[in-house]
Amino acid sequence: MATCSQCGEKASFWSLDIFTRVCQKCRASGARPATLGCGTLLLIGIVVALFSRPGFSDLESQVSHLQSTVEELKKLSKTQTNEIRELRFVIEEQRKGGVGKDK
Numbered sequence: 283m284a285t286c287s288q289c290g291e292k293a294s295f296w297s298l299d300i301f302t303r304v305c306q307k308c309r310a311s312g313a314r315p316a317t318l319g320c321g322t323l324l325l326i327g328i329v330v331a332l333f334s335r336p337g338f339s340d341l342e343s344q345v346s347h348l349q350s351t352v353e354e355l356k357k358l359s360k361t362q363t364n365e366i367r368e369l370r371f372v373i374e375e376q377r378k379g380g381v382g383k384d385k
């Protein structure tokens with residue numbers, strides 16, 4: 283004799299579920315730990331369905347396009363930052379040249 287992991291009642295070894303150790307009565311009621319496994323399987327199924335969707339490759343190319351756009355923007359902002367630095371340098375040089383003009 284073995285006991286059910288769900289209700290604790292004694293049941294024959296073979297009437298218990300092999301993995302969850304839950305008796306047939308508890309399994310019939312639906313309040314079983316195996317629900318978690320079913321949920322996980324369902325989640326995996328959803329993920330697989332999502333990734334194998336025909337539109338996913340479109341999404342993938344869109345994302346890679348966005349990534350390249352971001353890279354371009356990064357490069358542009360770097361160039362602009364350098365230009366601003368150069369301009370600052372020019373302004374500083376001009377200030378040095380014209381001391382007493384500002385104040």
Ligand SMILES: [Zn+2]
Nearest residue numbers: 286289305308
């Ligand atoms: Zn039970």
